[in-house]
Amino acid sequence: MAGKSGRTIAATPQTGLKQKLLSLEGALVIIFILINVFGRVLSPNYNLSNVMRESPRYLAEIFMLFGMGFILVLGDIDISVGSIVCLSATIGCLTSNAGLPMGLAILITLLTGLCCGMINGFIATRFTELPTMIVTLGTQIIFRGIAEVSLGSGGSASLKDYEGIGILRAKVGPIPLAFFLIIICAVIFVIVLSRTTFGRHLYAIGSSKTAAQYAGVEVQKIRFFCFTLIGFLAGICGLFILASTYGANTTTGQGFEMEVIAMCVFGGIATTGGKGNLVGAFIASLVIVCLRIALGQINMNTQLILVIIGAMLIISVLVPSFRQRFLTLKKK
Amino acid sequence: MAEDLILELKGITKIFPGVKALDNVQFQLRRGEIHALMGENGAGKSTFIKVITGVHAAEEGHMYLNGQEVHFKGTQDAGAAGIAAVYQIPTSYMELTVTENIFIGHEIMKNGIIQWREMNKKAEELLARLHANFKVTEEVGALTIAQQQMVEIAKALSTDAKIIILDEPTAALTANESEELYRIVDELHEQGVSVIFISHRMEDMYRLAQRVTVFRDSRYIDTFDVDKITDKDLIKAMVGREITDMYPKPKVQIGQEIFKIENFSRLGYFKDVSLSVRAGEIVGLTGLVGAGRTETFQCVCGIEKPDSGRVFMNGKEVRIRKPKDAMEAGIILLPEDRRRQGLIMSWSLCDNVTLPIIEKLSKNNFIDHKKEYELSRNYLESVDTKAVSIFDKASTLSGGNQQKVVVAKALAQDHMKVVVMDEPTKGVDVGAKAEIYGIMGELAQKGYGIILISSEMPEILGMSDRIYVMCQGRVTGCLDREEVTQEKILELAMDQSGREVS
Numbered sequence: 001m002a003g004k005s006g007r008t009i010a011a012t013p014q015t016g017l018k019q020k021l022l023s024l025e026g027a028l029v030i031i032f033i034l035i036n037v038f039g040r041v042l043s044p045n046y047n048l049s050n051v052m053r054e055s056p057r058y059l060a061e062i063f064m065l066f067g068m069g070f071i072l073v074l075g076d077i078d079i080s081v082g083s084i085v086c087l088s089a090t091i092g093c094l095t096s097n098a099g100l101p102m103g104l105a106i107l108i109t110l111l112t113g114l115c116c117g118m119i120n121g122f123i124a125t126r127f128t129e130l131p132t133m134i135v136t137l138g139t140q141i142i143f144r145g146i147a148e149v150s151l152g153s154g155g156s157a158s159l160k161d162y163e164g165i166g167i168l169r170a171k172v173g174p175i176p177l178a179f180f181l182i183i184i185c186a187v188i189f190v191i192v193l194s195r196t197t198f199g200r201h202l203y204a205i206g207s208s209k210t211a212a213q214y215a216g217v218e219v220q221k222i223r224f225f226c227f228t229l230i231g232f233l234a235g236i237c238g239l240f241i242l243a244s245t246y247g248a249n250t251t252t253g254q255g256f257e258m259e260v261i262a263m264c265v266f267g268g269i270a271t272t273g274g275k276g277n278l279v280g281a282f283i284a285s286l287v288i289v290c291l292r293i294a295l296g297q298i299n300m301n302t303q304l305i306l307v308i309i310g311a312m313l314i315i316s317v318l319v320p321s322f323r324q325r326f327l328t329l330k331k332k
Numbered sequence: 333m334a335e336d337l338i339l340e341l342k343g344i345t346k347i348f349p350g351v352k353a354l355d356n357v358q359f360q361l362r363r364g365e366i367h368a369l370m371g372e373n374g375a376g377k378s379t380f381i382k383v384i385t386g387v388h389a390a391e392e393g394h395m396y397l398n399g400q401e402v403h404f405k406g407t408q409d410a411g412a413a414g415i416a417a418v419y420q421i422p423t424s425y426m427e428l429t430v431t432e433n434i435f436i437g438h439e440i441m442k443n444g445i446i447q448w449r450e451m452n453k454k455a456e457e458l459l460a461r462l463h464a465n466f467k468v469t470e471e472v473g474a475l476t477i478a479q480q481q482m483v484e485i486a487k488a489l490s491t492d493a494k495i496i497i498l499d500e501p502t503a504a505l506t507a508n509e510s511e512e513l514y515r516i517v518d519e520l521h522e523q524g525v526s527v528i529f530i531s532h533r534m535e536d537m538y539r540l541a542q543r544v545t546v547f548r549d550s551r552y553i554d555t556f557d558v559d560k561i562t563d564k565d566l567i568k569a570m571v572g573r574e575i576t577d578m579y580p581k582p583k584v585q586i587g588q589e590i591f592k593i594e595n596f597s598r599l600g601y602f603k604d605v606s607l608s609v610r611a612g613e614i615v616g617l618t619g620l621v622g623a624g625r626t627e628t629f630q631c632v633c634g635i636e637k638p639d640s641g642r643v644f645m646n647g648k649e650v651r652i653r654k655p656k657d658a659m660e661a662g663i664i665l666l667p668e669d670r671r672r673q674g675l676i677m678s679w680s681l682c683d684n685v686t687l688p689i690i691e692k693l694s695k696n697n698f699i700d701h702k703k704e705y706e707l708s709r710n711y712l713e714s715v716d717t718k719a720v721s722i723f724d725k726a727s728t729l730s731g732g733n734q735q736k737v738v739v740a741k742a743l744a745q746d747h748m749k750v751v752v753m754d755e756p757t758k759g760v761d762v763g764a765k766a767e768i769y770g771i772m773g774e775l776a777q778k779g780y781g782i783i784l785i786s787s788e789m790p791e792i793l794g795m796s797d798r799i800y801v802m803c804q805g806r807v808t809g810c811l812d813r814e815e816v817t818q819e820k821i822l823e824l825a826m827d828q829s830g831r832e833v834s
Contacts, residue, residue, distance in 0.1 A: 010721040011682075011709040013701075196697045197690045204687055207676045213635065214665065214673045215687045215741075216656040274678065 024268045027319075028283040035287055039294030046297050049174040054296065056169075058289040059178040060085075060240035061256055062282075066189035067230030068260045069281050073193065074226055075206040075273025080120060080136040081234040081260065083143035085253030088112040088238035090147040093157045093248045102164025109242065110235040116143055117231015121224035128220070140257070148250050156249035159242065168243035178240055190278045202226075206273030262309070263288055266316045284316075337399070338363040338526050339384070339415075339495060344393035346379055353379040354390070357552045359545055361495065366517060366527045368541035368558070371570055372761040373730035375547040377530050381497055384528075385417045386410040416488035417497040424480055426473030431455040433472050434487045458486040461523070462516050478509035485516060489525075496520060498529035502536050503759045506621035506787055514539050532761050534563060546570055571763045578766055579794030582773045586797065587611030589647075590781050591663070591750045593632055596641030601627040602805035605641070609750060609781035614772060616796030617785045619825045624805040625785045626668055629752050633658040633665040645749065659688060662749030664742040666735075666756060668785075674738040675726045682708040682722040685741045711740040715771055732764025739771055750781040757791060769795060789818055801825050 039046035064081050071078050092109030096102060116139070123135045151157055159165065170177045193199040204212040205219050213219050234253075241252060261271070267284030269276030288309060295305045339361040346354040354376045361367050369377050382388045384395070386404030395402055397413055404410045424433045431448075434455050440447045455468040464482045466475060472483055481501060488496050498517070502510045517527055517540055531537060537544055537558060544561070546553040546569040553569050568574050592608040602624030609615045617625050631638035634655045643650050643661070650661040658665070667673035675684050685708040686693055693704045709722050715736045719729060726734060735756060742751055753772070757765045772795060776782055786792050792799060799811045801824035809824040 009709055009712055009717065009719050010723075011705045013705070013723060195699060197694050197699060198697065200683075200687070200690050200699060204676060204679075207678050208672070210673050211676045212687075213655060214667050216654075216659050217687070218654065218656065 024319075025277075025280050025283060028267065028280055028287060032283055032287045032290065035290050035294065039290060039297070042294060043297040046294050050297065051290070051293050052171075052174045052176060052179070054293045055289065056176055056178060056240065056244040058292070059176065059182055060237045060244070061260060062182050062263075062285050062289070063185065063233045063236045063240070064230060064256065064260045065263055065281055065285050066185055066278060067226070067233040068264050069189070069193065069269055069276075069278045070202060070226045071230055072261070072264050072269045072271055073202045073206045073273060073276065074223060075209070076124065076132040076223065076226070077261070077271065078120060078136045078227065078230050079133065079257045079261075080116070080140040080143055081230060081237075082253040082256035082258075083140045083147070084113050084116040084231055084234035085238040085241060085256055086248065086250070087116060087143045087147040087150075088235045089242040089248035089252050090150050090157065092239060092242050093159055094150060096164075097157065097160050102161065106165070106239060109239045110232065113235020113238060114228060114232045116234070117228040118224075120231060121227030124227055125220040125224045144250070147248070147252075151248070151250060156247060158247035162246045165243045165246075168240060186278070186282050190282070193278050198222075203274050206275070208274075259288075262313050266313055288312075335360070336363045337361065338397070340396040341384070342394045342396075344380070344383060344390045344395070346376075346383060346388055346390045352550055354383070355550045357393075357547065357550075359552070360555070361526055361528060362543075364521065364524050364526055365543065366521050366529070366541045368537040368544040369528055369530045369547070370532075370537065370544055370566070371547035371553075372763050373732060375570075376550040377547055378499065380547065381417060381499060381528075381530065384410065384497065385415060411491055411493075414492060414494035415497070416491055416493035416495070417499065418481065418484040418488055418501065419499045424472045424483055426471070428472060430459070430466070430468045430470055430472060430475075430483055430486075433483050434458065434468075434490050436487075438491065454490070455486065458489050461489065462486060462519065476509070478505050478512055481505075481513065482516065485520075489520075493525065495526045495528065498527065500530050500532065500759070502531060502533055507789075508620065510536070532759070534566070537566075548572055567762055570761075578769070579791070580766070580770050580773050581614075581795055582777050584612040584776045586613050587779065590645065592644040592647075593628075594642045594644070596628055596631060596638050598627065598631055598636070598638045602802070605802070605805075605807055607800050607807065607810070609783060611779045611781055612776050613797045614776050614782040614784055614795050616792040616799040617783060617802065618787065618789075618792045618799060618821060619802035619808075621787060623802040623825070625802050626754055628802075629665060629754065629783070629785065633663060633752065635665075659745060660747070662747050664745055664748045664751050666738050666742055666751065666753045668754040668758070670731075670734055670738050674741075675734060677725070677727040679726055680723045681712055681717070681719055681726060681729075681737050684726055684737055685711055685722075685744050688741065689744055707744060708740070711744045712737065714743065715740050716767060730761070730764070731758075732760040732768070735760055735764070735768060736771075739768070748780065750783065751775060752783045752785065754785040755787070756784070757786075757788065765791075789821070792821070793818065 068078065068081070088109045091112045092105050095108050096105035120136055120139055123130070124132050148155065168177065172180070193202065201212070201217045201222055204215065204217050205222060209219055237256070238253065242248060263285040264276070264281045265271060266288065267276065267281030269281055291309065292305055295308070337360055341357070341359045344354050344357045345352065357376065357380060359380070369380070371377050379388065383390050386407045386409050389405070402413060404413070425436065428436070431452050435451050440451050440454070452468050459468060459482070462482050462485060464479065466479055472480055475483070485496065501513055505513060517529070520527060529536070529540070541558050543555055544558055544566070545555045546566070548570060556566070564574070587610055589608050589610050594606045596605040597603045605624070605628050607615070619625055627636070630636045631641065632643060632652065634652045634657050643652055645661050650657070652658045652661065671677060682705060686704050690699060693700050693707065705722060712719065712722060717736045717740065718733050726737060729737065742748060756768055760768065769791070772782060772784070784792065784795060793816065797813050799816055799821065800807055801809045801811070801821055803825050811820060
């Protein structure tokens with residue numbers, strides 16, 4: 001049905017193979033391949049079994065990536081997740097040591113993460129005038145504080161019974177169980193964000209909270225859900241950390257929040273909300289993990305690795321604006 | 333006799349990649365004159381202003397200031413030559429004081445130290461010249477938009493501007509505030525300052541200008557003496573065709589009452605507001621800004637929480653706790669601030685139109701893109717949106733077309749029964765205005781109930797079947813189309829004691 005003036009509006013999306021290859025995700029895939037070739041050239045020890053042996057700590061972290069992607073798309077941020085990892089691992093370890101069956105201890109670990117997330121979500125949605133950076137900075141200190149108090153003067157706890165949790169360390173060939181779980185999570189979260197109404201609502205909130213509210217999107221409900229979700233994912237991360245280190249201490253999970261945020265940003269998710277997708281973030285996380293393991297194989301100093309990753313992060317954020325400049329120059 | 337021209341532009345052509353924004357345009361400003369510049373959105377007015385102020389360099393043409401040819405390389409050059417511009421949306425720094433804002437960039441210094449006392453004194457003098465009633469030490473963010481504009485004008489005067497350009501100065505102002513602005517512009521005029529102002533409001537032009545220049549489609553059309561033209565001629569010059577009826581109100585058989593609110597109250601905003609709408613009826617709701625009109629309907633539509641109040645649809649009470657409840661009941665709000673509340677500016681038209689109904693365009697929560705594209709195109713075309721593709725970003729459209737997208741977004745909610753339009757033609761040019769009124773008429777014909785919240789008297793008088801007037805948070809009267817006059821409305825909109833409520 002055309003308008004009175006008979007004017008028509010085009011409704012065919014323009015997507016081509018070339019555009020896909022030129023996109024950020026395409027570039028990230030190429031970087032991922034390059035990093036692996038580079039790792040192989042650098043050190044003969046850079047092979048599948050070694051990479052997989054080094055991977056559990058990083059894989060545990062990637063669980064939180066998906067939740068953080070949602071949170072950042074919403075235009076929020078959660079910097080308390082590292083502390084949630086610590087607290088849930090601590091509580092899980094202590095309850096198991098107190099004689100609870102492993103199954104129950106695992107459940108309590110996950111619930112701890114969930115509850116921490118709910119607390120963040122409650123404060124963030126009840127007091128909307130507070131920036132979530134500040135809310136989660138507060139709870140970051142509180143959650144780690146509770147963990148430290150629980151750990152007592154020693155500042156660490158080890159699992160007495162590490163038989164039961166062994167199931168989380170199961171492997172299929174050289175590949176750990178966590179890897180498969182992550183692939184499943186990646187598929188689910190990517191689809192939810194890119195194809196469902198829930199995903200569309202996340203982008204709406206991140207682009208304009210006010211306009212989203214006026215359009216009937218339940219802004220605060222969704223924000224609460226996402227904070228709870230990332231808390232739960234931090235609980236899963238805590239569980240896998242517990243399984244791979246057989247214990248928890250006051251520095252467990254320290255800095256994880258920033259690493260996860262960095263992976264998201266590297267993958268093209270803007271911290272201002274409403275932009276980016278999890279495909280990019282997930283590939284970016286694999287790039288960073290592979291790079292860290294590869295550089296670790298040649299015994300590069302850990303701090304130096306961080307310098308390289310930091311520099312990569314800044315460059316990656318600059319690339320789109322350079323690209324824009326290049327494109328406008330070309331048009332002229 | 334040669335005219336005393338302070339500014340003259342000849343044969344100005346400005347080309348942006350792909351478009352000719354100005355095509356051989358001319359303009360003459362007499363010394364001490366107030367000159368209106370009118371035309372539809374996209375006619376090239378803003379670009380033209382930017383050429384004068386040195387933001388853009390023209391590809392062709394000459395510009396003469398006091399008879400001397402000048403070439404501005406940047407805004408500094410224009411500022412130094414005594415040309416200053418005040419934009420529609422004040423560009424002040426909200427956290428800084430009035431003095432700081434006025435002297436920003438040209439602070440009075442002695443040995444590198446800012447001379448606060450002297451600056452405050454100078455600022456006070458400038459405000460006194462404008463008869464402003466606020467202190468120079470106040471934070472600009474605490475002032476009203478009208479006062480913020482005064483700060484901008486004072487800023488222009490502080491640089492000793494001889495030519496002041498006002499870009500849609502009254503678009504964000506209420507009727508009273510506009511009066512205030514008229515007074516200021518008159519005073520500038522008396523002080524010998526030459527003024528160019530852009531506006532969509534005929535009122536502004538009749539009230540202030542001696543001459544008016546009209547642009548259309550990037551071209552110069554004509555310059556008229558204001559006291560020798562009629563509305564009709566001017567609109568024809570601007571739109572390029574005759575608009576026979578600005579308010580095309582079709583004959584509609586008004587039906588049963590479909591919507592009613594009772595005793596809506598919210599402390600500090602409004603009290604005991606009750607009103608009703610019948611099928612096919614356009615109900616106007618007017619009053620001074622701050623009378624509580626917008627706030628009332630934000631509560632009715634679930635954006636804010638009222639202290640009390642009941643909503644009835646077709647006689648049955650509906651409970652509205654959140655915006656979604658209102659939408660499901662069939663009450664659709666077209667918010668006042670379309671750029672912030674009505675649309676997501678960084679999104680495509682399609683995504684904007686389908687946002688409220690995205691769940692209905694999905695199967696098991698998966699969005700059906702084909703359906704989405706088809707539906708949004710249909711609704712965007714039905715309101716005659718000027719866009720190339722449904723994937724255009726909302727921010728690329730003109731104000732009038734953005735409003736049409738908001739309307740399309742409302743229409744897409746097919747269970748709509750009542751439409752609340754809050755200032756639907758604010759910042760919209762004449763041609764698009766008439767189109768929006770046309771759409772309103774069609775909606776009424778189709779049996780929807782329409783609530784038109786507006787401060788613009790002509791549109792309230794032209795479109796409404798019944799008019800409710802609010803004052804200080806209360807409904808002070810309801811007038812029928814037959815009995816209504818502008819005086820009666822004003823009487824009801826003013827406080828009983830005769831004092832004006834702001």
